[in-house]
Amino acid sequence: LARIALDALGGDHAPAETVAGAVEASQRGVDVVLVGPRPALEAELAEHGADLPVVDAPDVVGMGDDPGRALRDKPDASISVAARLVAEGSAQGLVSAGSTGAAMAAAAIIVGRIPGVARPAIATVFPTPATPTLVLDAGANTEVKPEQLAQFGIMGAIASEALFDIESPRVGLLSIGEERGKGRELEKVAWGLLEAGPTNFVGNIEGRDIAADKADVIVTDGFTGNIFLKTTEGAARLMSRYLLEALADIPAEAQEAAFPAIASVKRRLDPETYGGAQLLGVKSVVVVAHGSSSRIAVANALSMARDGADHDLVGRLTATLA
Amino acid sequence: LARIALDALGGDHAPAETVAGAVEASQRGVDVVLVGPRPALEAELAEHGADLPVVDAPDVVGMGDDPGRALRDKPDASISVAARLVAEGSAQGLVSAGSTGAAMAAAAIIVGRIPGVARPAIATVFPTPATPTLVLDAGANTEVKPEQLAQFGIMGAIASEALFDIESPRVGLLSIGEERGKGRELEKVAWGLLEAGPTNFVGNIEGRDIAADKADVIVTDGFTGNIFLKTTEGAARLMSRYLLEALADIPAEAQEAAFPAIASVKRRLDPETYGGAQLLGVKSVVVVAHGSSSRIAVANALSMARDGADHDLVGRLTATLA
Numbered sequence: 089l090a091r092i093a094l095d096a097l098g099g100d101h102a103p104a105e106t107v108a109g110a111v112e113a114s115q116r117g118v119d120v121v122l123v124g125p126r127p128a129l130e131a132e133l134a135e136h137g138a139d140l141p142v143v144d145a146p147d148v149v150g151m152g153d154d155p156g157r158a159l160r161d162k163p164d165a166s167i168s169v170a171a172r173l174v175a176e177g178s179a180q181g182l183v184s185a186g187s188t189g190a191a192m193a194a195a196a197i198i199v200g201r202i203p204g205v206a207r208p209a210i211a212t213v214f215p216t217p218a219t220p221t222l223v224l225d226a227g228a229n230t231e232v233k234p235e236q237l238a239q240f241g242i243m244g245a246i247a248s249e250a251l252f253d254i255e256s257p258r259v260g261l262l263s264i265g266e267e268r269g270k271g272r273e274l275e276k277v278a279w280g281l282l283e284a285g286p287t288n289f290v291g292n293i294e295g296r297d298i299a300a301d302k303a304d305v306i307v308t309d310g311f312t313g314n315i316f317l318k319t320t321e322g323a324a325r326l327m328s329r330y331l332l333e334a335l336a337d338i339p340a341e342a343q344e345a346a347f348p349a350i351a352s353v354k355r356r357l358d359p360e361t362y363g364g365a366q367l368l369g370v371k372s373v374v375v376v377a378h379g380s381s382s383r384i385a386v387a388n389a390l391s392m393a394r395d396g397a398d399h400d401l402v403g404r405l406t407a408t409l410a
Numbered sequence: 411l412a413r414i415a416l417d418a419l420g421g422d423h424a425p426a427e428t429v430a431g432a433v434e435a436s437q438r439g440v441d442v443v444l445v446g447p448r449p450a451l452e453a454e455l456a457e458h459g460a461d462l463p464v465v466d467a468p469d470v471v472g473m474g475d476d477p478g479r480a481l482r483d484k485p486d487a488s489i490s491v492a493a494r495l496v497a498e499g500s501a502q503g504l505v506s507a508g509s510t511g512a513a514m515a516a517a518a519i520i521v522g523r524i525p526g527v528a529r530p531a532i533a534t535v536f537p538t539p540a541t542p543t544l545v546l547d548a549g550a551n552t553e554v555k556p557e558q559l560a561q562f563g564i565m566g567a568i569a570s571e572a573l574f575d576i577e578s579p580r581v582g583l584l585s586i587g588e589e590r591g592k593g594r595e596l597e598k599v600a601w602g603l604l605e606a607g608p609t610n611f612v613g614n615i616e617g618r619d620i621a622a623d624k625a626d627v628i629v630t631d632g633f634t635g636n637i638f639l640k641t642t643e644g645a646a647r648l649m650s651r652y653l654l655e656a657l658a659d660i661p662a663e664a665q666e667a668a669f670p671a672i673a674s675v676k677r678r679l680d681p682e683t684y685g686g687a688q689l690l691g692v693k694s695v696v697v698v699a700h701g702s703s704s705r706i707a708v709a710n711a712l713s714m715a716r717d718g719a720d721h722d723l724v725g726r727l728t729a730t731l732a
């Protein structure tokens with residue numbers, strides 16, 4: 089059975105929400121080990137009447153710290169200790185809601201890259217209508233080469249199969265027009281590599297296609313991926329705001345009926361539903377969650393890491409990329 | 411009084427919708443000259459019982475044509491004839507819903523660039539809650555240098571002042587984090603240039619900030635700008651779809667009350683409200699409208715071109731950039 093190490097000091101609401109999320113995940117059958125300062129974590133566990141394993145790690149990497157330096161200077165930081173647990177095989181997955189930079193650095197330095205991987209990438213789950221769509225890179229690599237985009241396509245397809253059981257996932261390239269030749273030099277060269285590669289490449293995907301179920305995996309550089317994902321968040325907020333303004337004028341009974349429906353849409357678009365993003369290309373399942381993660385988001389991130397471990401995501405990536 | 415030349419053959423629904431839009435704009439007081447095949451345009455005008463000036467141009471540049479070649483090979487295409495009208499001063503603005511590439515080529519070759527402008531940029535009006543936000547470049551230049559981004563900031567600020575009467579418009583740089591240093595090399599260098607420049611630079615803007623009224627002008631390269639704008643469109647569609655699904659279960663009377671409110675939100679986010687984007691950096695006001703433009707979108711694009719001409723947008727750009 090896969091055991092998942094949780095960086096219990098990572099996140100804006102740690103350790104209260106991280107421990108509560110671990111308790112929730114444990115009730116769902118996830119085998120969690122908490123990593124952080126033992127007294128604080130045991131006090132939180134006592135509040136839940138829960139008894140989860142704890143590995144002591146007294147130190148923390150802050151959001152403002154330089155990730156590389158912090159890892160060198162703080163060997164007992166919770167993210168470092170958690171990464172060592174997966175590196176030595178005591179756990180099969182790692183979850184952190186702390187500094188994404190620190191989690192990526194710990195994954196690259198302590199866990200290590202899968203041989204053949206040029207650059208690990210962050211794959212975010214996008215809440216599309218049919219099956220979830222993976223978008224990568226979501227921000228790990230702001231500037232990439234065409235070969236890396238092609239490799240993101242392969243990694244994304246394997247993750248889509250392993251995590252969502254999608255057969256022969258459709259891989260699309262984010263660009264500014266449907267036709268081959270639309271985009272920058274990066275997309276033009278990557279198109280050829282993706283077309284010649286082993287995945288089910290379906291060509292370019294435009295920003296407006298996100299509701300149209302055209303791809304299971306969307307490949308882009310980390311700068312564009314971040315803009316794409318955050319713009320979706322911003323557009324949803326803008327639309328919610330306009331909706332609330334527009335609905336303020338309808339009769340009270342109609343409002344009472346409509347508001348729960350709107351709340352359900354907000355939940356459906358909420359990144360917390362999935363709880364985190366997969367860091368693909370390192371020798372362990374690693375899930376990075378939002379800094380603002382609630383207990384539900386932490387529990388969902390832990391479930392997602394467990395799914396990755398249970399479906400041998402890393403083994404599949406290693407076999408294909410070697 | 412400014413006269414606006416309309417490429418009446420440009421657009422998916424030309425000439426029926428372009429002529430209808432011109433008639434509508436004319437009723438709003440815009441002085442329009444229609445450019446296209448005289449018999450077809452006069453037949454359309456007769457249907458409206460309207461009498462607008464027509465300049466004959468029997469040929470058309472198709473969406474599939476190579477813009478540069480089409481301009482050389484088809485001197486009597488509607489977009490070329492319309493561009494010559496503004497180049498020779500018979501009209502003070504140009505509107506086209508045809509091929510954006512052809513409109514840009516005609517503007518660059520026939521109308522000409524303002525001295526000192528490295529690359530003209532497309533400025534799209536984004537329907538933010540308070541005052542409209544200009545996003546540029548929206549797709550004219552997929553790869554740019556930091557100096558060009560800084561110039562986009564200046565052009566956008568002048569357009570924001572001239573078109574929306576915004577004093578000292580706030581100029582933001584689209585990037586993947588708020589702090590200086592977030593982004594690619596492009597954004598890092600552009601930050602310094604924008605900070606040292608003459609505009610009211612407010613730093614980086616993230617994709618999620620679009621509802622937060624942080625900037626009046628958002629500067630980015632044409633690839634990222636296109637992704638940003640189309641993703642907003644896609645996210646709005648996705649959310650509408652989820653909303654309709656969620657509201658299908660509420661009582662019929664509540665639906666009847668809620669649906670008009672939702673339709674008003676869709677209209678508010680609809681690009682047709684503004685009808686077009688300004689091509690900034692050429693020696694005339696040029697507005698490029700969606701290929702799918704309805705008569706309302708065409709009329710709005712003509713009004714926008716008239717506003718640009720009335721507020722001496724080109725004169726202000728020329729004075730500042732020279």
